[in-house]
Amino acid sequence: MMRQYELVERVTRYNPNTDEALLNKAYVYAMQKHGTQKRASGDPYISHPLEVAAILTDLRLDDASIAVGLLHDTIEDTDATRTEIDTVFGVEIGKLVDGLTKIRRLDLVTRRAKQAENFRKLLLAVADDVRVLLVKLADRLHNMRTLQYVPPEKRAAVAEETMEIYAPLAGRMGMQDLRDELEDLSFRNLNPDAYATISERLARLGERSHGLSGEIETELKRRLVERGIAAEVYGRRKRPYSIFAKMQRKSVAFEQLSDLYGFRVIVPQLEDCYRALGIVHTTWPSVPGRFKDYISTPKQNDYRSLHTTVVGPSRQRVELQIRTAEMNRVAEYGIAAHALYKDGEGGGRNIVRLTQESRAYAWLRRTIDMLSEGDTPEEFLEHTKLELFHDQVFCFTPKGMLIALPRGATAIDFAYAVHTDVGNTCVGAKINGRIMPLVTELANGDEVEIIRSKAQTPPAAWESIAVTGKAKSAIRRATREAVRRQYGGLGRHILERAFERAGKPFSLEVLEPALQRLGQPSVLDLLTAVGRGEARSEDVLRAVDPDAAGGAGTNGSRRPPPPRRRTTTERPSIPIRGLKGDLPVRFAPNGGALPGDRIVGILTPGEGVTIYPIQSPALKAFDDEPDRWVDVRWDVEPDADERFPAQIIVESINEPGSLAGIAQVIGENDGNIDNIKMIRKGEDAHEMAIDLEVFDLKHLNRIIAQLRARPTVSTVSRVNG
Incomplete structure (x- = not known):
């Protein structure tokens, strides 16, 4: 178990101005509070917060974060209170510890609805200060390292939660090494047989190719030094889960994988990255289609590097990542790299200020902002998971704006990535100057021009085509709003007819005083309820003017007969333009109805109006339900092409x-x-x-x-x- 002075030494290595008194106080406080508590392994409980603090020192976080790592379980597992933490350590640390306490109480692998709501709470907890997430990830990493001591029935749930939520979050924050270890530990617990098999094969492969890694490192360094580039080169074998995921993704066997080794080349300057790439490609043949430039187009988590695959010595495929030391720091620490001290500066405000410069932090803030867009928890969870798990392609607008999209994204996703209004009004797309279907899958470097029309409403079918969570969410909202407008329009027509029949003037303003009595929050909600058949026009008229309600048909003896019995042509009727009109309309299931027929409508709650020919025998079934009869008329242009x-x-x-x-x-x-x-x-x-x-x-x-x-x-x- 790490000692108090060892922890302080770890921090002072990267922050000579550390507040040793704060760290010592947090160490002693946590030691006293956890007392004789034991972990499932039998170790003293204090060993866990100490290991969490050690992981945070590896990320080179500020003093407050290290202190929170020591204190993160005190409110949940001891008699410590938020008030006491605030008093002893200050409000800033108290707030961080409280945020972690709330996260710990969330169950992210329970039934879907509760999981979605808890995921919202998780992101809200980290919204104000990303250090809450960093400490939580360190906490989860140590728990995963000791998961073998947890009962088997709980072990699977923790591993699943880690694989689904925390590992992708670490990756989205740019902390790839931490993500790799979380995924590997989860994989070992969720699929132990596959983990053991791949690990065994990797071990045998290592024995057969002993010395190959060293040979490649030596040759790479020699070639670069000859050209005046003092580079660090080190290689490593891929992790079991990374290999398993690739086998699943590409449907290949282990023996068919040829790029199991990866090498990092760390060079002094940015221009050295491209010089080194040229040296590598002129030394060994490159594998077509395997070059990616994440320096000119960084990933959304700030990752920057050149990726290439070459056929190296012994005809072995070798993956290379070429980057500067600064790029490597961001690649290893992710969002935590933006919290490093500059010129000896420290303190909590510094970390928050620096993380706000991070693209990953900006993504987190945008995701939180989505909470205000009215999605259900399930839709929000779906959107965020799509954002967490995607690989990227980079496309451009005609004006050169870069748009990063998930692999497999279509022109529909591109339109919504530009702006929600662009997506909602999209009717076509030009890809590299050619008109292409909206379902066309985009490739790296495509230039996409979106063709728009103000009359467009996104079809509901687009939701199954779109790949990004943003597009799916926006399409779903636009579809709901279009249906709502349709029912609202139908409700307005029904109320206009009811008011005119009662001899009363109709306007939207006369409805407002009656909203509370009718239990509707807005006029549009009331119109929609009437259109859906969830509110009766007679009830609305009675709420607006009780004296007029009798004439509108509330009394059975005075209620007018169904519309098909009438002979007058002066009464108001609803125009029917077909299935593509602005009202929720269906046609009789057996036989339909055609322009030229005399027609009537039957209102079905939740389904809109069904149009029948006047001679349809099916109308007899509605003789005893006159409230459902709606006066309708055709309003189809002579040259319309709708069938x-x-x-x-x-x-x-x-x-x-x-x-x-x-x-x-x-x-x-x-x-x-x-x-x-x-x-x-x-x-x-x-x-x-x-x-x-x-x-x-x-x-x-x-x-x-x-x-x-x-x-x-x-x-x-x-x-x-």
Whole structure:
């Protein structure tokens, strides 16, 4: 177990101006509070906060963070209180310890709804001060290192939580080494057989290729020194989980993996990175498609480096990462690298100021800001997990703005990455100057121009195409809002009709005083409820003007009959423009309805209005529900190209070519067959129920007339469902 003076020495190595009194006080306080407590391993409990503090010193964090590492379990596991911590160590440290206490109480692997809400709380806890996350990651790392002492039933849950949440968060904060170790430890506990198998194969491979790593390091250094570059070169074998993930991702066996070794080349200056790359590529053949320049286009977690793969000595594929010492520091420490002391400066304010310069910290802040956009906890969790796990491609706008997207992203994702409004109004895309489908998968370096239309509303189907959480979330919100507007428009039409029938003027303003009585937060919510059938127009009228309610049909003896019984043409009616209109409309399930038909609408709660022809026998079922009848009328432009559903029954002689002849008539008349159901009526005849899509009643009648003229057709009739 680490001693008090050893901890202070570790901190003073990178911060000579450390507050030794603070560290000593935190050490003694934690020792006294945890007292005789034991860990599951049987070790004194104080060994855990000491190891957490040691990990934080490896990250070179400030004095307050080290103190919090020592104190992080005191409120949860001892009689210490937040007030006492504030008094002894100050409000800043008290706030950090309190944030960690709240995180510890969260269960991130429970059922999905609770997991999502807890994940929101986790990010909110780290929003104000990223040091809470850094201490939590150090805490989780030590717990994973000692997970073998935890009961098996709990072990799997902790490992799963680490793999799903904490390891990706560490990676998103740029702390790749910490992420690799967390993933490896989780993998060892979640899939011990696979871990053991890969580890064994790696060990055997190491024995066979003994000396290869040293040979490559020596040769690389020699080549670089000859060209005047004093570089550090060191190699390492990939970790078991990294290998397992690649095998799963590429569906290959262990024997098919050829790049199990990676080397880092640390050079003095930025320009030396590109010089070293040229030396490497002129010494050994490069593997096509394996070069990535993260210096000119850094990752969103601030990672910068040149990546390449070459065929080195012994025809072995070798991965190389070329970077400066400063880039390497950021690659190793991630967001913690922005908290390092400059010119001996220290203190909590310094760390917060520096982390605000970090792109990773900016991502964290943007993610927190999404909480205010109204997503459900489940949607927020989905969005954030997508953001955590992605690999990137880099694309450009026509003006040269760089857009980083997950691998597999489409033009739809690109549009939403530029701005939500751009995505919502997107109707097409030019990729590298050519008009391409919106579902086109983007590649590194693509230039994407989004074509927009103010009349566009994103289709709900886009959600299944989009890859990024931002796009999925925005599409879902836009779809909900479009449906809400549709129902709101329908509700307005229904209320206008009800008010006019009662002889009362209608306006949105007259509804506002009645909102509280109707239990609706806004006028739009009220209109939407009426459109959905969740609120009755008579109830709204009664709430607005109790004296007028009787005339609106609240009394059974005075209620007007269903609209189809009426003969007046002066009453207001709702315009029907088809399925693509601005109202939630469906057509009768059996037979549909066509422009040219006299029609009525039936309001179904939660589904909108179903349109029936006036002669439909199905309307009899609604005779006792006059409140559901809605006056509707066609409002279709003569040259509109939208088709409407209809169904016909055709009885035909059963002979070769009869079905082909019927289909030919329909096709020649520009009709579209959606479905056919055939029933055998005897040896020589069969009956076909044909679902059609036609423009209007005249179009359907023309098709019916020509079908009747066929010699193989005996009868044709339209279905009026």
